Amino acid sequence: MESFDDIYLDLSKQPGKCRLAESGLGWKPSGGQTFTLDKSEMITAQWSRAARGYELKVIARNQGVIQLDGFRQDDFDTVQKCFKVWYAVELVHKEHALRGWNWGKTEMGRNELTFNVRNQPAFEIPYTEISNTNLAGKNEVAVEFSLPADGEETGTNGHLGGARSKGRKMGGAVDQLTEMRFYIPGTETRKGRKKDQEDGADEEDEGEEEDANAANVFYETLMDKAEIGEVAGDTFATFLDILHLTPRGRFDIDLYEKSFRLRGKTYDYKISYDNAKRFFVLPKPDDVHSLLCIGLDPPLRQGQTRYPFIVMQFKRDEEVNIELNMTDDALQTKYAGKLQPRYEAPIGTVIARIFHGLTGKKLFQPSPLFVSHHQQSGVKCSIKANEGHLYCLDRAFLFVPKPATYISFENVAVITMSRVGGAVSASRTFDITVALRNGAGEHQFSNINREEQNPLEEFFKAKGLKTKNEMDEDSRMMAAALSADPDLAR
Incomplete structure (x- = not known):
């Protein structure tokens, strides 16, 4: 030894x-x-x-x-x-390349991606450390690395760092590389699929060769080698062409045992159910659509942009009939009472129920204590220039779609209702400013219809939230000014 x-x-x-x-x-x-x-x-x-x-x-x-x-x-x-x-x-x-060049040739081995400079490896990336890859442009491929959910979640022993934590090795370091981009110009010749050889040896021709974009070839090879998406096993269910408000676009959704995948024309995302912390089912105030929001930690990354919430939109009357790709044995033992073998309901409801069954996490809905002036669950408002809807949940506020903002009632210090500006529109709308405890900042929701003031005030009161109404003070001052001038009072 x-x-x-x-x-x-x-x-x-x-x-x-x-x-x-x-x-x-x-x-x-x-x-x-x-x-x-x-x-x-x-x-x-x-x-x-x-x-x-x-x-x-x-x-x-x-x-x-x-x-x-x-x-x-x-x-x-x-x-x-x-x-x-x-x-x-x-x-x-093996000697590593120490020239400092940032151009070279990639080589995809059995277990890792190697970047060679003059036939010497400059660095190697194990496939287990790659969480996702995307085509960031015509000739550019982005490679994202696995992130630990927090500093401790890096293996069987948190204090050891990345030891024995495949897919989170680098989580033990003080700083961590999260993304790398490769610029891959030109085209590459690759063989197409071989013809059926049942008709004899004459058909032994090599598959037709075709020129393909080199970045595309790299992307597809890496997707295959790193088993992104496929590593989760067989898909239990697939939903095609689902509209997403955040990140914007249409994505196909593949649901696996431990993760789900969003497949778009440009971007693919693989998200573990462990990272999906909260699910919200929200009826949109237009009586036509419903929203499914998924809160993520760590957030989804697309280049420099972070998405802490995925927001999907469905038509309420769009029905779907789907049978889960799952054995009866698995349904009865692993998901007994959580999943059904077949679903026939509005598509948003079906996706939400399957997520609930696979993750075991609660589906949050708007609080029954709040009903808007128009008998809806959400109130139309804006955060800066972004229009959206504010939902009052049992324990939090949620603004969607962009920027998706979640505010727990525990963190609310005071809510101020105020009228901004002296224009005519000021009498029709008002603003809400939610100040957070311990000076953690504030969130302002503006351009709320004046008719929603009473329902919101009653909800704040029911939840025991401290409120300050500056609009009433303005109204009293205006009334006092009017009564002081007899001509105006008439």
Whole structure:
């Protein structure tokens, strides 16, 4: 047995002891669980200079890329001998490109994407760390990396950082790379599908070759290699061409066991159910549409833009008839009472119910205590120049679609109702300013119809929210001014 101290596994925060034995290798941190890798799992091994000294990188059959960093230069001969004699695996010494060039050639291996500069790797990205990829332009591909939901959610031991946390390795670091973009110009020749060979050997022609956009080829290959979307297994249900107000566009929705996927013409998103924190079913005040809002943490990212909410819009009278792609056994054991084998109802209701069944999370609806002047659940208003609707829920306010704003009643210090400006429209509309506790800022909802004042005031009172009505003060001052001048009073 050979033992090495101060070795870091998969970018872990804390070091551990690495041991090589005839049966395989192991890594044990102080106060954590042991990681082991059987010798039958090992395919290839690589030795290279890394952040904390020298890194031993092992490609395993089932566990993908395993990185062990912190070896000394003198350890190479010992490690190489162990791998050759015990594991029958050659330890390859690989030099990284240190030129600092940002152009090179990508190579997609079995477990990772390698960026080579002059046939030397500049960096490697394990596919497990890639959460999504999008065509950001005609020749540009954006690659997004997995983010931990919070600082602790980085593996079996939070204090260890990224150790044993495939897909969240980098979460243990102070700073984390979240997105990388590749500019890939030109076209690439690729073979089409082969013809059916049932008619004999004459049809053995190679598939027709076609020129395709190089960025598209890279994108499709990476989607396939990183198993984005497909990793979730078979789709339980698919809904085509669903209108989304945030992010704007039409997306196909694929629902899997542990995640769902939005497929658009330009962008694809894969979202874990763990990241979907809240679901809201909201009737739109036009009596025609309904909204399904999904609160995400961490938010969905599209370049520099973050979307903390997904907002879908459906027609209330658009019915759908769908049968879930799920075995009777799974329905009865895993989702007993949560999902039905078949749904026939308005499409928005069906999608919401399936989400509820798969995630087990509650579907929030507007509070029955609030009914607007027009017998609706939402009130039309604006945040700055963006028009939308404010919904009063049992424990929070929600403004949709853009910018989607969620305000919990627990965080509300005071609500001020005021009339802005001296124009004629000021008498028809008013504003609400929601000040948050502990000086955390405020939210202003403007251009609310004056008829909604009483229903809103009654709701605030029912919920015990502190309110301040500046409009009544203005009205009293106006009445006092009128009564002081007999001519005006008439």
